[in-house]
Amino acid sequence: MNKQFGEDKIIILLGAGASCDAGMRNSTQMITDIESLLKGEWSSFKDLYNYIQSSHYHLERIKGVDSKSIMFNIENLVGLLNVIINISEKKVDVYPFIGSWEKELLVVAGHKLELAVKFKEEILSKLKNTWLSPDDFKRKSAYYKKLKETGYTMPLRIFSLNYDMCVEENLGMENIERGFGEDKIWDYRRYEPSQEQEISYFLYKLHGSLDWKRNTQNRLTYSDSISSINPLNMEIIFGVQNKLQSYDPYLFYFYAFREACIRSELIVISGYGFYDQHINDNLSSAIELDPNKRILVNVYECDSFDQDSYIKNLSALLKINSENITVQNCSAQEFFNNCLNLEYFSSLFPDDDNENVLP
Missing domain, CATH: 3.40.50 (Rossmann fold)
Incomplete structure (x- = not known):
C-alpha cells in the first residue's frame, strides 16, 4: 500500500x-557567452569584466577558499556590478575608506562609473530576451x-x-x-x-x-x-x-x-x-x-x-x-x-x- x-x-x-x-542557459554558459561577446560587440566592457572577475577571485582567496574551488558565475558578476553602481550613487558608506580602489575603478568603469550601468543593462537584456527566453x-x-x-x-x-x-x-x-x-x-x-x-x-x-x-x-x-x-x-x-x-x-x-x-x-x-x-x-x-x-x-x-x-x-x-x-x-x-x-x-x-x- x-x-x-x-x-x-x-x-x-x-x-x-x-x-x-x-x-535555458545555465550560469556557466552565460559566462561563456559573455566572454565571447567581450571579443566583439561588448569589447568596451572587457577591462571592467576582467577587473570584476579578478576582484572576485581576490576576495575569495582572502576568505581562504582554495583557488581550484573558486567559481565565477553570472550572479557574482551582476552582484559586483551592483556594488559599483551603488558606489556611483553614493549608497556604499565604506567607500571613502577604500580610496586605493578608486583610481583603478575609474579607469575601467568610466569617470562616473557609467560603464557599470551600461554593462548591467546589456547583461539583463540578454538574460531576459535570449538566455531565459529561448x-x-x-x-x-x-x-x-x-x-x-x-x-x-x-x-x-x-x-x-x-x-x-x-x-x-x-x-x-x-x-x-x-x-x-x-x-x-x-x-x-x-x-x-x-x-x-x-x-x-x-x-x-x-x-x-x-x-x-x-x-x-x-x-x-x-x-x-x-x-x-x-x-x-x-x-x-x-x-x-x-x-x-x-x-x-x-x-x-x-x-x-x-x-x-x-x-x-x-x-x-x-x-x-x-x-x-x-x-x-x-x-x-x-x-x-x-x-x-x-x-x-x-x-x-x-x-x-x-x-x-x-x-x-x-x-x-x-x-x-x-x-x-x-x-x-x-x-x-x-x-x-x-x-x-x-x-x-x-x-x-x-x-x-x-x-x-x-x-
Whole structure:
C-alpha cells in the first residue's frame, strides 16, 4: 500500500538545472557567452569584466577558499556590478575608506562609473530576451506539465530559485497562486488558507521573475508582456549577499520556504547545486527537527558520476544522515517524466506505518 501524504507533506524546490532541458542557459554558459561577446560587440566592457572577475577571485582567496574551488558565475558578476553602481550613487558608506580602489575603478568603469550601468543593462537584456527566453521554450519545457500528474491531491507548493516562466507556462496561470490579485498587486495574504480558493499550486519565486516589476508606488506587480519591461527595472535579485532581502516578497517567501520545509515529509529538489547557504541551512534544520524527513535530489552529472561520494558530500554539507537523501542522476526531463509520482515518492519511505498517517 502506498504511503498517504497529507496536506503540505510534499514540496518542490527548483534550481537552474531544472530548466536546462527547456533550452535555458545555465550560469556557466552565460559566462561563456559573455566572454565571447567581450571579443566583439561588448569589447568596451572587457577591462571592467576582467577587473570584476579578478576582484572576485581576490576576495575569495582572502576568505581562504582554495583557488581550484573558486567559481565565477553570472550572479557574482551582476552582484559586483551592483556594488559599483551603488558606489556611483553614493549608497556604499565604506567607500571613502577604500580610496586605493578608486583610481583603478575609474579607469575601467568610466569617470562616473557609467560603464557599470551600461554593462548591467546589456547583461539583463540578454538574460531576459535570449538566455531565459529561448526560441521554442514553450514546447521544450513541456516536461514541466508532469507536475500536474504526480497524483498528489493536495495543493502543491513549488519554490523556484529561477526567474524563467516554465512553471507558469506549463501549469497555467489560472491554476497557480502567485500572490497577485485582480489589480495585479502582490499581497502575501493570497497565500493564506481560504475556502474560496480552488488552487492546485502555490508558486514562490524566491529570487524574482522575468515578468515582475515595481509600479510608481514601489509596489510589486507584473506585466503580461515581458518584452515591455526595461531590463534594469526587472524585479530580480543577484548575488548571495542579496538573496535574503529584508522586504517583501523575498522576506515572506524565504519564511514560507522555512515553514514548508518544517511541515513537509518529502522535499523534492531538481536542478539546485547547493551553493546558497540560506537554502541549505533551512534544509538542514528541517531534517534535524524531523529525522524521518526525506530529500529527493535530481542531479545531472556525467556517466562517471559517483553516487555514494555525492551523497556522502551532501550529507556532510547539510549535516544530515545520508539515509535521508535519495539521488537520481538524470536529466531534469527524465526526472520529471519518471520520478514525479506518488508511487515513487512512497518507495522512499519503506518502513512507514501507513496506519499512523493522518490525511
